[in-house]
Amino acid sequence: MSCTATEDNKLTAGEAAKRNDLAARKPYVAAKLARISAMEERGEISPIIRVEKSYLCNFQCTHCSAEYYMDRHFKKVFKISDERRKIDLDDIRTLSRQADELGLARFVITGGEPLVMKDFDAVVEAIDPDRHYVITDTNGWFLDPARARHLKSIGVEKVQLSLDSMIEADHDNFRNKKGSYRRVMRAIDASLEAGLNLILSTVLVKGRAASPEFREMCQFCADRGIGLYVSYAKPTGSCTEHPEFVITKEDADQVRELEKQFPVFTHMTPSYGSFKGCITVKGIITVTSTGEVTPCPYIDFSLGNVRETPLEEILARGMRNPWLGPHRPDCLIGEDPQFIRIHTEKTRGATHLPLRWGDGFSDHDTLTPA
Amino acid sequence: MPQPDGPDLFDAHGRCLPGRTSAPVHRESRRYFRLGEPEIAPAAILARTAQHLAPDLETSLESFRDRIASTRQQLEADPLTRNVLRGVAVPFILPRLSVHDIGETFDTRFLPAVGNAYRAHLPDYDFVDHHPAGTAGKLTSRPGARHERLLAAMAQGEVCGLYFPCLTEFSVPAAVDRLAELPACFLLSGAFDTAAALVGTPDLLLRRDGYPPLLWLSGVEAEAPDAGYHFEAYGYNLTFNRRPHLGQTAEYWWHGLTVLCED
Numbered sequence: 276m277s278c279t280a281t282e283d284n285k286l287t288a289g290e291a292a293k294r295n296d297l298a299a300r301k302p303y304v305a306a307k308l309a310r311i312s313a314m315e316e317r318g319e320i321s322p323i324i325r326v327e328k329s330y331l332c333n334f335q336c337t338h339c340s341a342e343y344y345m346d347r348h349f350k351k352v353f354k355i356s357d358e359r360r361k362i363d364l365d366d367i368r369t370l371s372r373q374a375d376e377l378g379l380a381r382f383v384i385t386g387g388e389p390l391v392m393k394d395f396d397a398v399v400e401a402i403d404p405d406r407h408y409v410i411t412d413t414n415g416w417f418l419d420p421a422r423a424r425h426l427k428s429i430g431v432e433k434v435q436l437s438l439d440s441m442i443e444a445d446h447d448n449f450r451n452k453k454g455s456y457r458r459v460m461r462a463i464d465a466s467l468e469a470g471l472n473l474i475l476s477t478v479l480v481k482g483r484a485a486s487p488e489f490r491e492m493c494q495f496c497a498d499r500g501i502g503l504y505v506s507y508a509k510p511t512g513s514c515t516e517h518p519e520f521v522i523t524k525e526d527a528d529q530v531r532e533l534e535k536q537f538p539v540f541t542h543m544t545p546s547y548g549s550f551k552g553c554i555t556v557k558g559i560i561t562v563t564s565t566g567e568v569t570p571c572p573y574i575d576f577s578l579g580n581v582r583e584t585p586l587e588e589i590l591a592r593g594m595r596n597p598w599l600g601p602h603r604p605d606c607l608i609g610e611d612p613q614f615i616r617i618h619t620e621k622t623r624g625a626t627h628l629p630l631r632w633g634d635g636f637s638d639h640d641t642l643t644p645a
Numbered sequence: 646m647p648q649p650d651g652p653d654l655f656d657a658h659g660r661c662l663p664g665r666t667s668a669p670v671h672r673e674s675r676r677y678f679r680l681g682e683p684e685i686a687p688a689a690i691l692a693r694t695a696q697h698l699a700p701d702l703e704t705s706l707e708s709f710r711d712r713i714a715s716t717r718q719q720l721e722a723d724p725l726t727r728n729v730l731r732g733v734a735v736p737f738i739l740p741r742l743s744v745h746d747i748g749e750t751f752d753t754r755f756l757p758a759v760g761n762a763y764r765a766h767l768p769d770y771d772f773v774d775h776h777p778a779g780t781a782g783k784l785t786s787r788p789g790a791r792h793e794r795l796l797a798a799m800a801q802g803e804v805c806g807l808y809f810p811c812l813t814e815f816s817v818p819a820a821v822d823r824l825a826e827l828p829a830c831f832l833l834s835g836a837f838d839t840a841a842a843l844v845g846t847p848d849l850l851l852r853r854d855g856y857p858p859l860l861w862l863s864g865v866e867a868e869a870p871d872a873g874y875h876f877e878a879y880g881y882n883l884t885f886n887r888r889p890h891l892g893q894t895a896e897y898w899w900h901g902l903t904v905l906c907e908d
Contacts, residue, residue: 316872317889318871318889318891524854524855525853528880528881531881532881535771548775550775550888552897601895601896601897601898602859602888602897603895604859604877604878604879604897611677613675613677642677642896643674643675
C-alpha cells in the first residue's frame with residue numbers, strides 16, 4: 276500500500292502498560308473497558324458519565340460552562356436559591372449500578388471544582404472504583420503531592436487538569452485567579468509522581484489554534500508525555516456573553532492538523548479504532564446536581580432525571596433524537612449554527628437549567644422545521 | 646425545501662428524492678453537510694487516472710469529453726432525470742479489468758490510487774486508511790445495486806461514467822429501495838466507481854467553510870450485513886474506513902449513483 280494505513284487498534288507501549296496495570300489491579304473494570312469496541316460494533320453505546328454533584332468552586336472562570344448552575348449565580352443574578360432536590364450518595368450508587376448493568380465503565384467527577392467537595396471520597400466510594408474507571412476534573416489549585424497520592428489511594432485513576440494558556444498571566448486572567456498557573460504546574464508533577472493517569476484540558480477560543488502559545492502548549496504536553504484534550508469554547512454558560520470565543524471550522528481543522536504532530540485531541544478525534552464523531556450520548560452524558568441528564572456538558576437540555584427514569588431509557592431518548600443519535604463529524608453545540616440558535620433561544624431567560632425533558636429536547640424534535 | 650417543478654426524481658439541488666421506501670431516510674434535508682466546489686476538469690481527471698490508476702489508459706481526452714457530454718445530454722433530455730445534473734457530477738474512468746475479488750482489487754489497486762492522487766494534488770495533507778485489515782474477500786455486489794453491470798462493463802473495456810453523490814441522508818436499505826424506482830441507467834455506486842471519482846477529482850470531499858458528507862460504498866456489501874466501507878474527510882485529509890451502519894440514516898451519510906457512459 277502506498278497510502279498511509281494506520282494500526283488504529285494497536286496500542287502504544289505506554290498505553291499497553293497502563294492497561295496491563297489496570298487489568299492487574301482492577302480486572303473487572305479493565306474487562307469492561309476492553310469490551311467497548313465490540314459494543315460499538317453492535318451499535319451499543321458506552322458513554323462516559325460525568326457527575327456534577329456540586330458546583331462549588333474556588334474559581335470564577337471567564338468561560339465557565341457551569342456558572343449558570345451555581346448557587347452564586349442564582350443569588351447574584353436571580354436573587355433566589357435553587358430549591359430543586361439535589362442528588363445524594365444513594366442516587367450515585369443507583370446510577371453506578373444501572374451504568375454497570377449497561378456495561379458502562381467510566382465516571383468523571385466534575386463540578387464546580389471537585390477537590391473542594393467535602394464528600395469527594397464518599398462520591399468515589401459511591402461510584403465504586405472497583406466497578407468503574409474513575410476520573411476527576413480539577414483546576415489543580417488543591418492538587419499537591421499529598422492530595423494526588425490520596426486520590427490514587429482511594430481508587431481515582433485519572434486526572435483532567437485545566438490549563439488555559441502557557442502564558443502565566445493569560446491563564447491566571449482567564450481563570451480570574453492569580454497563582455493558578457503555578458498551581459497547575461505543581462499539580463502536573465504531583466499527579467505524575469503519584470502514578471495517576473493525567474491529561475491536560477484546555478479551552479480553544481477562536482483563533483487560538485494558530486497561535487504560537489497553543490503550539491507551545493502542544494509541545495509542552497509532548498515533552499511531558501501528557502495528552503492535551505482540547506474543548507471548543509461553546510456559546511453556553513459564561514461563554515454566552517463571549518460569542519467572539521466560538522470557533523470556526525478553520526480552528527477545528529487546525530487542531531486536526533496538529534494531531535499529526537502532538538498528543539492533542541478533541542472529543543471527535545478518532546481513538547484506538549473508535550470513530551464516534553460528536554460524542555453526545557454516544558460517548559458522554561452529564562448528570563447535573565439535580566439528577567438531570569444532559570447529552571454533553573455544554574447542552575442545557577435534559578434527557579430525563581435519574582430519579583424518575585431508568586438510565587437505559589434516558590440513553591435511548593438521546594439515541595433516537597435526530598440531533599444527538601446519528602453519527603456526525605462536527606461539534607453540535609460548538610459548530611452547528613441552527614442548533615446553537617435553538618439552544619440559545621430556548622435557554623434565554625431560563626432560571627433553572629437544564630431545561631427538563633420535553634422543554635428542551637423531546638421525542639418530537641426534527642432537524643427541519645415543520 | 647426546493648421541490649422539482651415536474652415529475653422529477655431529483656430536487657432542485659440534485660438530491661434524489663426519497664420515493665416510497667419505508668426504510669430510514671430524511672424526507673427533507675436542511676443541507677447542512679455539503680460538498681465544496683471541486684474543480685471538475687476532464688483533462689485533469691484523465692491525467693490523474695492515467696498516472697495513479699490506469700497507466701495503460703487508451704481513452705482519449707476527446708472521447709472522454711464526448712462520452713460525458715453525451716451522457717449529460719441524455720439525462721438532461723429526460724424530465725425525470727434532468728435535475729440530477731443540478732448537483733455535483735463527477736466524471737471518472739475505470740480501467741479494463743476482470744475482477745475476481747472486489748476487495749482484493751480494491752485494496753491493491755484502487756485504494757492506493759486514491760491515496761496517491763490525494764497526496765499529489767494536496768501535498769500538505771494526507772490520505773489515511775483506517776482499515777489496514779483490508780477488504781480482500783469481504784466485498785460482494787450488493788443485491789439490488791445493479792453493480793454487476795459495472796463489473797461486466799469493466800471486463801469488456803475501459804469504462805467512463807458519471808458519479809452523482811446524490812442519495813443524501815439515506816440509509817443503505819433506503820438507497821437500495823430507491824434504486825429500484827430509478828431508471829435502469831442508474832447504479833448504486835460501489836468501491837471502484839467511487840474510488841475512481843476520487844482519483845480523478847481528489848478534492849471532492851475537501852471543504853474549508855463547513856463539513857462535507859461521508860460517502861458510503863453501498864453498491865458493494867461488506868462481510869457483515871450491518872456494516873460498510875466509506876470515504877470520509879478528516880479536516881483537510883481524506884480517510885477510508887469501515888463502520889456499522891445498522892440500517893440507520895444520518896444527515897452526514899450519503900451514497901452515490903453512477904451512470905455509465907455508453908459507447
